[in-house]
Amino acid sequence: MPTVGWIREGDLDAFYEGTERTPDPSPQREPNFSCPFCGSIFPNQSEFHDHVYAKHRVERPFIMLRGKEPSAHAVVRSPLAASEIALANTSHAKVLLDGAGPQKVSIDKLGELISETSQAELTLELVNTTEKKATPVVTQYGFSFRVAQKADLRRVEQAFSEILVSDTITRNSIGSFLADKRTQGPGKEYASGLADYCLGILIKERPEGENLTTPFSRHRELYGRALDVLKDFPRPLAHLITCIIRFSLNNFENGGRRTGYLELDLATELLSNPTSDSLQLPLENTTRRPVCPIDHGTGRMLELANHLASQSRWSPILDDECRALAHSDLLDATDHQKAFAIWAASAWRLGSTDSALEPLTQIAEIYPFSRWASKYLEQATT
Numbered sequence: 022m023p024t025v026g027w028i029r030e031g032d033l034d035a036f037y038e039g040t041e042r043t044p045d046p047s048p049q050r051e052p053n054f055s056c057p058f059c060g061s062i063f064p065n066q067s068e069f070h071d072h073v074y075a076k077h078r079v080e081r082p083f084i085m086l087r088g089k090e091p092s093a094h095a096v097v098r099s100p101l102a103a104s105e106i107a108l109a110n111t112s113h114a115k116v117l118l119d120g121a122g123p124q125k126v127s128i129d130k131l132g133e134l135i136s137e138t139s140q141a142e143l144t145l146e147l148v149n150t151t152e153k154k155a156t157p158v159v160t161q162y163g164f165s166f167r168v169a170q171k172a173d174l175r176r177v178e179q180a181f182s183e184i185l186v187s188d189t190i191t192r193n194s195i196g197s198f199l200a201d202k203r204t205q206g207p208g209k210e211y212a213s214g215l216a217d218y219c220l221g222i223l224i225k226e227r228p229e230g231e232n233l234t235t236p237f238s239r240h241r242e243l244y245g246r247a248l249d250v251l252k253d254f255p256r257p258l259a260h261l262i263t264c265i266i267r268f269s270l271n272n273f274e275n276g277g278r279r280t281g282y283l284e285l286d287l288a289t290e291l292l293s294n295p296t297s298d299s300l301q302l303p304l305e306n307t308t309r310r311p312v313c314p315i316d317h318g319t320g321r322m323l324e325l326a327n328h329l330a331s332q333s334r335w336s337p338i339l340d341d342e343c344r345a346l347a348h349s350d351l352l353d354a355t356d357h358q359k360a361f362a363i364w365a366a367s368a369w370r371l372g373s374t375d376s377a378l379e380p381l382t383q384i385a386e387i388y389p390f391s392r393w394a395s396k397y398l399e400q401a402t403t
């Protein structure tokens with residue numbers, strides 16, 4: 022104890038001083054790492070990390086529906102078979118069905134529950150508790166089940182055919198389709214997809230007398246919304262319309278899937294792979310029944326592709342026809358690109374490299390046509 026000036030050390034100070042002892046520094050102990058989960062001891066940090074990673078890793082649980090993990094808020098529109106549902110890293114689940122619950126459900130039971138649900142809101146929590154001493158890892162999903170029976174979908178198609186196929190599309194006819202009693206109930210979601218498609222046609226075509234205030238560009242949004250809903254319905258009509266929409270939006274990712282609508286299959290094949298050997302020309306004089314409306318711009322492109330595919334040689338008159346269409350003020354941007362692409366692909370197929378040059382330069386940088394156009398352009402100019 023230090024003393025300051027005249028303050029002298031007392032007895033008590035001396036006593037305290039005697040009790041303050043720093044322990045003798047013993048030989049340094051080796052550091053070790055003990056596992057908080059199982060108590061094993063490791064001599065160094067890297068071995069400890071390896072152990073925890075190999076033995077006590079708790080993975081995120083997830084569900085797969087038809088081979089894909091659904092988004093956090095998914096809509097289920099077609100029935101799921103138990104074999105189409107897979108779970109990983111899941112110990113058990115907690116479900117909240119239409120607000121009732123939560124209820125703890127085993128993995129087997131969960132598959133059953135999902136495949137049996139047709140109309141409900143389901144909140145699903147998958148829990149991974151494999152590591153007893155760690156906080157469980159949880160993944161949450163919300164599902165809206167809007168599964169309709171075949172009979173419901175057929176009724177919607179009947180109303181569609183009567184109201185929107187055999188008559189002109191107007192805002193009124195779309196309204197009466199949506200108000201028809203056949204489009205209510207479980208089939209409502211399907212009906213809304215079909216209605217969005219028709220509204221998209223209306224906005225793209227802008228017929229006089231409809232006094233539309235919606236901007237022209239919104240047709241793409243409506244087509245996109247219809248595509249998003251209709252792609253989930255396992256019906257031939259839904260499949261056909263999604264293919265028409267993809268064609269009209271210049272989306273050729275699903276190129277090879279046939280629809281049975283021969284003009285569309287030919288044009289899609291031509292634009293996906295211009296040198297394809299399997300272009301099938303539609304037969305003349307077959308009686309066919311209209312099943313869905315198609316916007317005039319898209320229809321015009323189908324006609325052009327089929328008209329050019331039936332030619333046996335190329336000539337400047339065909340260039341002229343294509344040029345007029347590709348620059349028409351009445352077509353939208355995607356149809357302009359498509360006209361150039363059909364022109365380029367058809368001239369190229371018939372061996373007229375010179376005629377293909379003009380349209381190729383227009384689309385060489387435009388996806389998805391750039392996939393073949395840039396290659397052809399390079400071949401033609403070297």
Ligand SMILES: [Zn+2]
Binds near residue numbers: 058061072073
């Ligand atoms: Zn351990």
